[in-house]
Amino acid sequence: MPVEDPAAIAMEQLRAWFHLHSLIQGRWESVFAGHRGELAKLDQLLRRNRNYLQTIYDQTEARLSGLKVAGKVLECRSCGFSSGELDSPTRLVSGVACHVCGDRYAVIRFDCGNAYPLDGATFEFDCDCGVLHKVQDLISKYDESRDLSPKDQLIHGPGRYRCGECLSIEETVVPIDGAYTCLGCGAEWGDEGPESCEWCNELWFGYSLEGSYLNGCELCEGKIEWDSD
Ligand SMILES: [Zn+2]
Ligand SMILES: [Zn+2]
Ligand SMILES: [Zn+2]
Ligand SMILES: [Zn+2]
Known part of the structure; x- marks a missing residue:
């Protein structure tokens, strides 16, 4: 990889931030406790960047593949990556936690297998299966x-x-x-x-x-x- 490629450098920086941020949130948490607000802001800013999300997705893909095989992953409503983990995949209503963008919400899964986010205001789902649920x-x-x-x-x-x-x-x-x-x-x-x-x-x-x-x-x-x- 040529060092002068700006896209490659940007992705490298994003990957570095991803690892640094994991450490700051985990092992180094106590050391950086006083900067939590600033760090969260920086992370938020970077999460808006599609490339950054792609980087996170690439880093978590291996971990997600096992969950995918188990039928526990769906496409996230917010970031669009296949990275939303279902906490109760066999239940009618399940929580979703996205490994990429961090969004958390609930979905309802109908008999046809299709799942839709619940927002407190939608009571009819015109489903791809042809049924109005x-x-x-x-x-x-x-x-x-x-x-x-x-x-x-x-x-x-x-x-x-x-x-x-x-x-x-x-x-x-x-x-x-x-x-x-x-x-x-x-x-x-x-x-x-x-x-x-x-x-x-x-x-x-x-x-x-x-x-x-x-x-x-x-x-x-x-x-x-x-x-x-
Ligand atoms: Zn997401
Ligand atoms: Zn009352
Ligand atoms: Zn409610
Ligand atoms: Zn359906």
């Missing part, structure tokens, strides 16, 4: 009171709940494989049931209901406002 159908499928008679449904209350993360106007949280999961944004909460607003009794996940008797929740005004009307 509707999230509403899945919410009905996993609704906790789906098997109850209409009378028991009235007593039991709704079997789908509100999400405090995406604040979707629909009730989007249902239990899937033992974890309450929002099919709007992909947030997850384990197997403990919802909490209710102390004023309006609306059932929530991921929403702070402390003081809700007085101050209400996203859907109600609470006692203070009520009294002042």
Whole structure:
């Protein structure tokens, strides 16, 4: 490689930064702790550079190939490289962590095998497989009171709940494989049931209901406002 080739020098510098940055984040972390902000800014700047991302991709490709064989990698929504690692590849909703650009998000994977990012606002996916996948159908499928008679449904209350993360106007949280999961944004909460607003009794996940008797929740005004009307 001729030393005077500027592109080669730039890539060399990017590769050097990639290794240096790994060391700074790992082994040398304590030494550089005081410069964390500046270093993060520099890294952000370089990540916008496609060549830099390509360099990272080349460096991580060997590590990713094993994951790819295991069906745990998809194309990242942000950088477009095949570098998004699925944390739960067999589940309907899975987290994705990108090895190249660092983006983290959730995807929903339909029966056809295609996966789409969940953004808290998209509830229909016009899929390459020819089907219009509707999230509403899945919410009905996993609704906790789906098997109850209409009378028991009235007593039991709704079997789908509100999400405090995406604040979707629909009730989007249902239990899937033992974890309450929002099919709007992909947030997850384990197997403990919802909490209710102390004023309006609306059932929530991921929403702070402390003081809700007085101050209400996203859907109600609470006692203070009520009294002042
Ligand atoms: Zn990415
Ligand atoms: Zn499909
Ligand atoms: Zn949500
Ligand atoms: Zn409320």
